Amino acid sequence: MKNQLISIVLPVFNEEAGIQATIDTLLNYIEQQEENYELIFVDDGSKDKSVEIIKRALAQNDHIKLVEFSRNFGHQLAITAGLEYTKGDAVVVMDADLQDPPEVIPQMIKKWREGYQIVYGKRMQRDGETIFKKFTAKMFYRTFQKLATINMPLDTGDFRLMDRRAVQQLLKLHEKDPFVRGQVTWIGFKQTSVLYHRQERIAGETKYPLSKMIKLAVDGITSFSMKPLHFVNLFSVVPLTSGVFSLGYLIATSNYSFASIGITVLLFTLGLLMLSIGILGSYLGRVLDQVNNRPRFIVSKTEGFEERNKGIHHFSARQINN
Ligand code: UDP
Numbered sequence: 538m539k540n541q542l543i544s545i546v547l548p549v550f551n552e553e554a555g556i557q558a559t560i561d562t563l564l565n566y567i568e569q570q571e572e573n574y575e576l577i578f579v580d581d582g583s584k585d586k587s588v589e590i591i592k593r594a595l596a597q598n599d600h601i602k603l604v605e606f607s608r609n610f611g612h613q614l615a616i617t618a619g620l621e622y623t624k625g626d627a628v629v630v631m632d633a634d635l636q637d638p639p640e641v642i643p644q645m646i647k648k649w650r651e652g653y654q655i656v657y658g659k660r661m662q663r664d665g666e667t668i669f670k671k672f673t674a675k676m677f678y679r680t681f682q683k684l685a686t687i688n689m690p691l692d693t694g695d696f697r698l699m700d701r702r703a704v705q706q707l708l709k710l711h712e713k714d715p716f717v718r719g720q721v722t723w724i725g726f727k728q729t730s731v732l733y734h735r736q737e738r739i740a741g742e743t744k745y746p747l748s749k750m751i752k753l754a755v756d757g758i759t760s761f762s763m764k765p766l767h768f769v770n771l772f773s774v775v776p777l778t779s780g781v782f783s784l785g786y787l788i789a790t791s792n793y794s795f796a797s798i799g800i801t802v803l804l805f806t807l808g809l810l811m812l813s814i815g816i817l818g819s820y821l822g823r824v825l826d827q828v829n830n831r832p833r834f835i836v837s838k839t840e841g842f843e844e845r846n847k848g849i850h851h852f853s854a855r856q857i858n859n
């Protein structure tokens with residue numbers, strides 16, 4: 538198995554506090570493995586010393602490669618970009634903060650060799666995360682399952698192994714704001730999971746503030762469910778029926794002074810109306826983004842790759858076979 542190559546993709550955003558430890562742990566890990574490894578760090582526009590630290594390590598070790606974005610494009614696109622630069626027979630995506638322990642990778646490889654093309658890391662426990670984060674994550678996955686047209690496994694994140702063939706198919710999906718874990722479910726293939734204990738972040742703070750969590754949730758739902766659009770139709774039932782009732786009330790009682798009821802209905806209707814416009818807007822925004830046809834991300838520089846991979850500025854420049 539020594540001739541098999543495993544690529545590890547690590548999105549990095551302002552991880553100076555822990556990145557050295559991540560590099561050391563991974564280098565130590567791959568030394569003990571029988572497969573060959575490449576470590577592809579994707580710098581998602583870090584403003585701290587993350588890149589400097591990675592470059593220093595890269596100069597001393599040729600397992601390490603670096604893809605630099607021209608600015609922050611977000612975690613999901615950093616994963617997508619990283620996948621494009623992989624050459625491995627299998628590819629593992631993991632956080633750069635050691636929350637996903639490398640010891641789980643051999644279990645994933647074992648499942649891969651049994652014939653599974655996608656092996657999810659399924660979190661059985663999450664350490665060091667706030668109750669709020671755990672609660673919102675749980676609610677999101679449950680809601681997503683009810684709404685979405687795909688059956689995404691519960692309690693999985695982006696820590697997973699994918700066979701080369703699956704990666705190539707995944708890269709054919711050109712969504713501007715990809716919800717990678719949804720896309721991975723969507724492409725199919727033989728999928729399974731391994732249970733793991735999600736560790737505490739090795740250093741620094743989460744790079745997923747509430748605003749990014751909301752964006753991820755909206756991207757996930759709007760890319761894999763049309764149901765919220767149908768809710769918009771349902772909402773119109775409320776003002777319509779209340780309208781009929783008020784008319785009946787007016788005619789029956791000749792009482793034109795039920796202002797409080799009127800205001801309640803009005804406010805409620807207004808709320809639903811705004812929500813409906815918001816839902817439409819989220820979908821419209823997605824369409825607009827796609828129509829604009831800008832590159833999904835811009836790579837400003839790569840280091841550590843062979844000559845032929847150098848100088849690629851955006852995704853569409855790269856030909857994907859198969
Ligand atoms: N990350 C990124 N771009 C971003 C936010 C995060 O590349 O805009 C990286 C981050 O450095 C980490 C991974 O994505 O390696 C997951 O982020 P984080 O660990 O902060 O999320 P959490 O584990 O708290 O959900």
Ligand code: MG
Pocket residue numbers: 632634636738
């Ligand atoms: Mg993390």
